[in-house]
Amino acid sequence: MINRNRLSFVARALGLAALTAIVSHAYELGGIAIHGTLSSTVAYSDKYNFLGATDDAWDFIQNEATVNATKRFDNGLKIAGQVYAYSLSDYSAVTLDFANLDYSFSQEFGVRIGRIKTPSGLYTEVQDLDQVRIFASLPLNFYPRSYRAFAVASDGVSLYGNLGAGKAGSFDYQAFYGYVPDLDDQQPTMLGTNSSGLAPNMIAGGSLIWNLPVDGLRVGYSYYTLYGGALITNPIDIGFGVTSFSGDLGYTTQVASIEYTRGKWVASAEYKYTKTTTNLTNNSALMGGLVPAGSIPNTALNEKDEIYFQLTYQATEKIGVGAYYAYSDYQNSTIDKDIALATSYAIMPWWLVKAEVHFMDGTHELGSAGNTNAGVTEDTWNYYVLKTTFSF
Amino acid sequence: MFRIIIILAFMFGVAATVRAADVVFVVNAQSAEGSLSADDIKSVLLGNKIKWDGGGVIKLAILTAGPVHEQVMQERVQRSADQFDKYWKKLVFTGKGVMPQQAADDAAVIDYVSKTPGALGYVAAASVTAQVKVLTIK
Numbered sequence: 233m234i235n236r237n238r239l240s241f242v243a244r245a246l247g248l249a250a251l252t253a254i255v256s257h258a259y260e261l262g263g264i265a266i267h268g269t270l271s272s273t274v275a276y277s278d279k280y281n282f283l284g285a286t287d288d289a290w291d292f293i294q295n296e297a298t299v300n301a302t303k304r305f306d307n308g309l310k311i312a313g314q315v316y317a318y319s320l321s322d323y324s325a326v327t328l329d330f331a332n333l334d335y336s337f338s339q340e341f342g343v344r345i346g347r348i349k350t351p352s353g354l355y356t357e358v359q360d361l362d363q364v365r366i367f368a369s370l371p372l373n374f375y376p377r378s379y380r381a382f383a384v385a386s387d388g389v390s391l392y393g394n395l396g397a398g399k400a401g402s403f404d405y406q407a408f409y410g411y412v413p414d415l416d417d418q419q420p421t422m423l424g425t426n427s428s429g430l431a432p433n434m435i436a437g438g439s440l441i442w443n444l445p446v447d448g449l450r451v452g453y454s455y456y457t458l459y460g461g462a463l464i465t466n467p468i469d470i471g472f473g474v475t476s477f478s479g480d481l482g483y484t485t486q487v488a489s490i491e492y493t494r495g496k497w498v499a500s501a502e503y504k505y506t507k508t509t510t511n512l513t514n515n516s517a518l519m520g521g522l523v524p525a526g527s528i529p530n531t532a533l534n535e536k537d538e539i540y541f542q543l544t545y546q547a548t549e550k551i552g553v554g555a556y557y558a559y560s561d562y563q564n565s566t567i568d569k570d571i572a573l574a575t576s577y578a579i580m581p582w583w584l585v586k587a588e589v590h591f592m593d594g595t596h597e598l599g600s601a602g603n604t605n606a607g608v609t610e611d612t613w614n615y616y617v618l619k620t621t622f623s624f
Numbered sequence: 625m626f627r628i629i630i631i632l633a634f635m636f637g638v639a640a641t642v643r644a645a646d647v648v649f650v651v652n653a654q655s656a657e658g659s660l661s662a663d664d665i666k667s668v669l670l671g672n673k674i675k676w677d678g679g680g681v682i683k684l685a686i687l688t689a690g691p692v693h694e695q696v697m698q699e700r701v702q703r704s705a706d707q708f709d710k711y712w713k714k715l716v717f718t719g720k721g722v723m724p725q726q727a728a729d730d731a732a733v734i735d736y737v738s739k740t741p742g743a744l745g746y747v748a749a750a751s752v753t754a755q756v757k758v759l760t761i762k
Contacts, residue, residue, distance in 0.1 A: 265723055267716055304722045306742075308674060308681050312719040330719045339673045349718050357718045364710040392720075394672040396663065404672075447702040493707060546706060623713075 259624070268299040271362050271621035279613040280595070281603040283377055283420075284321050286615070294377065295319045296360060298329070310334040316360060320377060321601045323420050329360075330385055344390040350383055351406050351439035352454045353487035353502050366552035367574045368586040368619035371540040373560040374504060378420040378601035383458060383483070386410030386435045401445045407438040412458065423602025428476065429464035432483070441489075448493035458483040463510055470528070473518035477530050482509040496546040506536040537561040540570075550578045560596070568594025582623050590615040647692050647699075648749045650734070650756040652741050659760035662700070668744060669701050670711070671721040676742065684724040685736045685745035692730070692748050 259266040273294040277286040284293030295318065302312040313331035318324065332346030349357045358364060359375055369377070388410020395403045412432035415422055422430055437456025444450060461481035467474050484507045491500040512530040517523060538561070544554035558570040574588035592613050598605055649665065651657055656678050660668070667673035668682055676682055687693035689705065697708050715721030725743075727733040730751035737743040738755035745756075752758060 265716075267713075267723070269717075298717065300717055302716060302719070302722045304674075304681060306681055310722060312722075314717065314719065332719055334719070336674050338675075339667055344719070358714050361714060361717045364713050394667065493703070496704070549706070 264301050264303045266299065266301050267624060269296070269361070269363065269621060269623040270298075271296045271619060273368060273617060273619040275618075276616045277613055279610060280598055280605045280608065282598055282615060283601050284603065287605065293321060296362075298360060308336055310336075318360075320380075320420050321603060323418055323423075323601075325381075325416065325419070327381070332390075338393075340393045340395055342392050344392065345388075347385050347387050348390045348408055348410065349385050350408070350435065350437070350456060352437070352456060352485060353504065354452065354489045354491055354500060356384075362586075362619065362621040363584060363623045366544045366546070366554040366576045366586070367542075367556070367572070368576075368588050368617045369572070369590075371542070371556055371558040371572070372570055372590060372592075372615075373568050373597050374502065374538050374540050374558055376597060376600055378424050378597070380421075381415060381419050382421045382430075383412050383432055383435055383456070386412045388435075399445055401443045404441040404443065405438065408456075409436045410434070420601035424600040426466050426468075427463055428466050429462070429478070430481070431462040432458045432481070433460035433462065434458065450491050452487075452489040452491075454487045454489070456485060463512065464515075465512070470514075470518075473516070473523070475514040475516040475518060475525075475528075477512035477528075478515055479510065479512035479530075483507070498544045498546075499542070501541045502539065504536075504538045506538075508532075508534040535563045537563065552576045560594070562596050566594055566596045568592070568596045570594075584619075584621045584623075586617075586619045586621075588617045590617070646749050647695055647746055648752060649744060649746045649759040649761060650737050650752060651759050652737055652743050653755060653757050654741060655757060657759065658757075659762050661762045665700050665761060669696075669708075671715050680742045683740050683743040685727050685733050685740075685743055686724045687730075687733065687746070688726050688728055690729070692746065696746050 272292060274290050275284060275286045275293045276290045279287065281287045284291040286293065297317045298314060300314040302310065304310040311333055314329040315326065316329035317326040328347060330347045330349050332344045332348055334342060334344045336342035351357055355370055355375060359370055359380065386408065388408060390406055390408040392406045395405065397403060412435050414431045417428050435456055435458050437454065439452065439454035441450055441452040459482055461483065462478065463481040464478040465476050467476045485504060487502055487504045489502045491498065510532045513526045514528040515525055517525045538559065540556055540558035542554065542556035544552060546552045552575065554574045556572050560568040571591045572588055574586060576584055576586040578584050592615055593611055595608050595611060598608060657676055664673055668684060674682055694705055697703050697705050701708060703711065712721065712723055716723050725736055727736060730747040733745040733747050734751060734753055734756055737745045
């Protein structure tokens with residue numbers, strides 16, 4: 233069974249795909265290089281709705297279109313921008329993914345000002361870039377699609393550079409500070425967190441990649457913290473009344489990464505620690521005013537440890553295969569495990585098709601995009617993903 | 625048998641030597657730049673170094689395929705052509721780089737470099753013309 237409600241979007245996507253096929257190379261207009269991608273993802277689960285209506289049904293869970301424009305002036309100043317339009321589950325939006333001015337004073341030091349993508353781990357910045365990997369999905373819990381919009385970019389400043397270290401290799405660094413735009417109240421992140429208002433506010437962080445003298449080997453560490461954030465929950469029945477809660481939100485994440493590329497093989501592993509703090513109180517007076525607004529504290533600390541190991545092999549120019557194992561420990565509740573196998577096939581250099589299967593053990597992220605499941609009784613379930621991407 | 629092995633080893637050795645010496649980096653004929661270090665070449669190819677030491681933006685031209693391209697990728701950036709292509713897509717789609725000028729063959733590289741002040745490219749040594757200047761790699 234296929235969800236027919238989204239077929240019209242798919243029809244439009246196929247039309248654009250045909251156009252992409254015609255223009256399957258980058259454009260240059262007045263010295264501005266223009267690139268883009270278009271992709272569509274369909275998924276099926278044997279038991280649950282995840283990122284769409286996938287319970288025993290194939291559903292077009294995600295469609296994406298990206299248009300990128302870049303120009304470097306003769307004085308070295310670069311201007312770059314990217315529009316990212318997507319639908320995920322029942323939500324769709326057109327977003328300004330990044331737009332910034334970039335000036336490199338030297339190899340060792342440059343500055344970007346504007347909307348800047350958040351570097352976190354090996355792949356957060358390129359999570360939408362299907363054509364550079366074999367998997368249709370990055371590890372599902374480690375790089376959750378439902379949280380993509382959460383702190384994916386900030387409006388501020390970034391310092392970056394590449395530092396040579398002689399026989400020790402080199403280091404790529406980024407440090408950034410900025411303001412994270414508020415989230416739309418219908419965004420999957422909001423639905424998944426049962427929130428009506430989420431204002432992450434300020435973000436600060438950095439990323440350091442060490443390119444070791446061993447060819448193809450790099451290790452990294454990245455960190456960012458959101459502070460000054462505000463959260464408003466949806467109304468909650470707390471037994472003696474219904475009220476929403478609001479207050480402060482804090483979020484910190486740290487990722488340690490290693491990636492080794494040798495020939496056609498790429499092996500990677502990452503560990504992530506995430507800490508979320510909320511300090512909320514009730515917005516409404518309850519029990520006829522006996523319990524005043526602001527009198528019920530709702531404080532929570534949620535921590536999460538995650539790790540994955542991934543191996544991919546580009547067997548030929550057209551065919552690639554990969555496998556990963558991911559483990560997520562939600563310290564206050566459950567553990568999720570995910571074993572995934574994937575293959576990709578390049579029909580043309582600009583047209584990829586992918587298939588992957590996930591053998592899941594754990595259900596913590598099932599509702600992360602707001603999808604509901606009646607009677608989640610079994611921890612083990614399978615999830616199948618097909619994806620096609622056109623790029624120019 | 626041993627003699628045959630020696631002859632074959634010699635032939636392959638010579639072939640490898642010739643092949644390795646076959647590729648040159650070229651710049652615009654008007655360029656004041658005469659040399660770059662191997663580290664600088666790697667930094668340019670990876671988009672880390674975008675300016676000439678004497679000033680001006682380095683306008684990199686790369687081949688899209690072929691043995692010269694494969695050789696440069698392996699020797700200068702220790703990547704396959706496919707990995708190099710993906711590396712640059714990551715830079716472009718994160719706002720960190722401008723895709724190098726892509727050329728289908730040596731003649732297209734020579735043409736671009738000869739007409740573009742600040743340009744740098746690589747070609748088979750046999751393809752070099754008077755329109756461009758060969759860069760010394762220190």
